[in-house]
Amino acid sequence: MTRLIVKLPAGCTELPARAYLIRHYGISNSQWKRLKHTGDFRKNGLSANATHTMVQNGDILTFESEKPRNPDAYPIEPQDLPLDIRYEDNFLLAVNKPAGQLVHPLTVEPKGTLANAVLGYYQRRGETHHFHPLHRLDRQTTGLVLIAKEPQIQHMLTKNGEKRFHRFYLAVACGTLPTVEGTIDKPIGRSDGSFIRQEVRAPEDGGKAARTHYCVLATSGGLSLVRLALDTGRTHQIRVHLASLGCPLLGDDLYGTPDARIARQALHAAQLSFRHPITHADCCINAPLPPDMQAIITSSFPFASI
Known part of the structure; x- marks a missing residue:
């Protein structure tokens, strides 16, 4: 079990604890049922009856978060796999995912994923x-994935569909982007007749809003070293947006062409920043470039400042 501390924000009018925790904090009805029977619910440090407790501006609630006892609820198999942890506390885990690894299992590929590795890590620690x-990366994209240890923490960082963290990527693109800095604001949707490929599509044709900010750090030999930030997280967003400018990622065999210098798209999730939902500390996490991208950048952009 994990002990959670919830401080109600300023301006919160009085309402039942159940209503606040479900509507604003993100716990489920089944979690509430377990919570109210633990006997360890406290308001402002004092034991309280969770069912009858009213809360308001500035109140502090503490309680234990217990998992369901039904093992079938979590079918992902824990595995003892390598895990490059870049940040961890009682609430969050940030992992540097390697190329070639899925984030979630598939029916045809139920093992070897980041999910299997993370659950194996928890199991070894008795958690x-x-x-x-909190988000995903394509199989061949490397870099940081932020993972909540509790569904409430996930809810707090993605409240109302808004991701309350910032992702920054490094990429090597083919060609020269139209400006040194810019925003690509083009809706994205699935291509007709494909389960994988995405494309820029008008909203009336199923396109969903997608915004990518970019900054060109260096250009050399027909390549551009680019730093990117996302406002949205559409499938293949960076790959589709750069390709729409005529500058696909180096090595991207879906939206560009294969390249002998790298066996995948040259894209790395290099940095995550966020305000911690519990401690309220400003967090910034970094992951070093993988060897394949480092080699290209060293040879093509030796004087670039990353």
């Missing part, structure tokens, strides 16, 4: 968290 990723 019972499930896998709650």
Whole structure:
């Protein structure tokens, strides 16, 4: 079990604890039922009856978060796999994912994923968290994935569909982007007749809003070293947006062409920043470039400042 501390924000009018925790904090009805029977619910440090407690501006609630006892609820198999942990506390885990690894299992590929590795790590430590990723990366994209240890923490960082963290990527693109800095604001949707490929599509044709900010750090030999930040997280967003400018990622065999210098798209999730939902500390996490991208950048952009 994990002990959680919830401080109600300023301006919160009085309402039942159950209503606040479900509507604003993100716990489920089943979690509430377990919570109210633990006997360890406290308001402002004093034991309280969770069912009858009213809360308001500035109140502090503490309680234990217990997992369901039904093992079938979590079918992902824990595995003892390598895990490059870049940040961890009682609430969050940030992992540097390698190329070639899925984030979630598939029916045809139920093992070897980041989810299997993370659950295996929890199991070895005697912890019972499930896998709650805040976002995903493509199989061949490397870099940071932020994972909540509790569904409430996941909810707090993605409240109302808004991701309350910032992702920064490094990429090597083919060609020269139209400006040194810019924003690509083009809706994205699935291509007709494909389950994988995405494309820029008008909203009336199923396109969903997608915004990518970019900054060109260096250009050399027909390549551009680019730093990117996302406002949205559409499937293949960076790959589709750069390709729409005529500058696909180096090595991207879906939206560009294969390249002998790298066996995948040259894209790395290098940095995550966020305000911690519990401690309220400003967090910034970094992951070093993988060897394949480092080699290209060293040879093509030796004087670039990353």
